[in-house]
Amino acid sequence: RSEEALPMLGKILAKRHGFRCTVLFAIDPETGEIDPLNVTNIAGLELLDSADLMIIFTRFRNLPDEQMACIDRYVKSGKPIIGLRTATHAFNIPADRAFARYSFNSKEWDGGFGRQILGETWISHHGAHNKESTRGVIAPGMENHPIVRGCEDIWGPTDVYTVRLPLPGDSQPLVLGQVLTGMSPHDPPLSGPKNDPMMPVAWTKTYQGENGKVGRVFTTTMGAAVDLKSEGLRRLLVNAAYWCMGMEDKIPPRADVETVGPYEPSYFGFGAFRKGLRPKDYAME
Incomplete structure (x- = not known):
C-alpha cells in the first residue's frame, strides 16, 4: 500500500521537517483515479528533473519509455535514492524495450535497478508471508550511525525478504530482520x-x-503502509532522508515523526487498495 505510505511519509517530511515533497501515484489515465494495479502509468515523473531525493516504492512496473527516461535521467545524475520494500523489484520490463536493464530479472544489468542501485533484487520471502512478522534489530557496531538515531523500537507485520550475503559493493547493513x-x-x-x-x-x-x-542510497525491505505505524521505522526513514542528502548533522536525537492527521493504513494484499481515490484526496491541508 505505497499509495498510503508515501503520502503519510511526505507529510511528515514536509510538515515536521520543512522539506518540499511531491508524491506520484499509479493513475488510471481514463478515470484519473489512483490504481496500484495499473503498472504502465505514473504521471508526473518529469518532476524528478528538479528533485533532490527520489523515494521509490513500486513493484514490477512496466512504464512507457518516456516515463522510464525520467527515472533514468535521475539515476544517471548520481542523486540520492531511498528504496522501500518492493522497490528491490521495482520494474518488470520486457527484454525488447529501451529500459529493459532496469528490470528485476535483467541479465544485462545483473538484477536490474534493484541489485545495481539499491543493493538487491527480488529473491524470495525469508519469513513466512503473513505468518511471521519482523522485529528490526540494530546491526552490531551500527548503534551510533545517524540513520538509526532514536530508532530503538522497529517492528512490522510484513515478513523479512531474502537477500544474498554479503550485499554488493559498499553496502552497510544497519538493521537486521529478526523473524x-x-x-x-x-x-x-x-x-x-x-x-x-x-x-x-x-x-x-x-x-x-x-x-x-x-x-547515497538507503534501502529497506520493510515499509508497507502498516509497517509505518511503527514510530521507530518512520524515524528510520526520516533520518535516512537527511543522511541521503548529506544532512546527517541535522538529524536530532529523536526526530519528530508524529503523523500529520489520522493514519489508519490498509493491510497489504493484492487488490486491497481503497477504490475511487485521487491524488488530491491525500493532499496535505
Missing part, C-alpha cells in the same frame, strides 16, 4: 536457521552516476 513466530510485536523470535544469520532489512550503499557523481 518472529507470529504477527504480534510481542511474539518471540523464531528458532532455527531463519535467524542464523538474520537478513539485513535496512542498509546504506552508494552508486556512481554517469557524470561520476557518487549518490
